[in-house]
Amino acid sequence: MSLALDKPRSPRRPAARRSNGELYSWLFMRLSGLLLVVLVLGHLFIMNILDGGVHKINFGFVAGRWASPFWQFWDLAMLWLAQIHGGNGVRTVINDYARKDSTRFWLKMLLYVSMVLIISLGTFVIFTFDPNISN
């Protein structure tokens, strides 16, 4: 339906603009989900299946990977997307199931604090990782 202005002088009540937050969060879930399929399955394959699987992982292996900005970016993207995607999912679950406003508020606060904590700790480690720490 297009906005055909056949009555240009007629008063048209503008719709009350509301926030699009829920729309963007819904869209984010779809897009981040698609990305995470690639990132997480790729991660799983490299870490657990290729080259002897999980037994090859040690300090040296991680240090070697994070020497490359590509793997740093991969892990960073995976951390942020998985945290926000999962956190947003839990947020909708809390919205659906919490019965009291105060319960809903405190559960969400707990969720947000844990998300911020894990995201900042992970980001901090990825960027400040020092391969020579053992020396």
Next chain:
Amino acid sequence: MTATAETTAGSRGSQPPVPDGAVTVTVKIRRFNPEFDDEPRWDSFDIPALPSDRVLNLLHYIKWYVDGTLTFRRSCAHGICGSDAMRINGVNRLACKVLLKDLLQKGDKQTTITIEPIKGLPVNKDLLVDMEPFFEAFRAVKPYLVTYGNEPTRERIQSVADRERFDDTTKCILCACCTTSCPVYWTEGSYFGPAAIVNAHRFIFDSRDEGAEERLDILNDIDGVWRCRTTFNCTDACPRGIQVTKAIQEVKRALLFKRV
């Protein structure tokens, strides 16, 4: 059966003769009388019924000849008015559209039919629920033609293709089967619910209507379409066969791409 023991008589007197071909079925009804009960309770009735009977006939039999205190809504009894939505064997159906022969157990096994009030709305008595929260959500989406400017002197013309877009959602009879089958609606009462969105869809996609933006903004809210988890309970429950979840998705798409 405690407080109502002295009133267990039908409202129409003695039981009629049992017809040929009748089977005895157990009807288990979740009952609640606010004057006596603190908690809902289950009552069972063994009654004769024909396979061609509808579940509504069984309720009539109980009310007319066994226990006149049984309370439920029904009006047209032919699936048009949408009064007798209830949870039959765990799924939301119109009692006047479910045939007993579709519920009968195979072989000689005893058939038990459980009937509960629809979920998510306050129960007034037995199967009678307070529909006001449901209609409140319905009214909130402006389910009427919104136009601006001067009225045309002739009727508002619409092409067949334009009419086709919202044909499915014109079939809604507001029985609340869909809304009260929605898990999101059960747990948190502020969600508009499928029925309100279906009725918004009916006008949003109507080429003669000019209020689409207002309605889309209402449904873009935290209690609007984004609450839908696409569990398809509503589509399964609809006695009119409306593709309810599809309608909700079409509203989501209209919001996402900002076009109707």
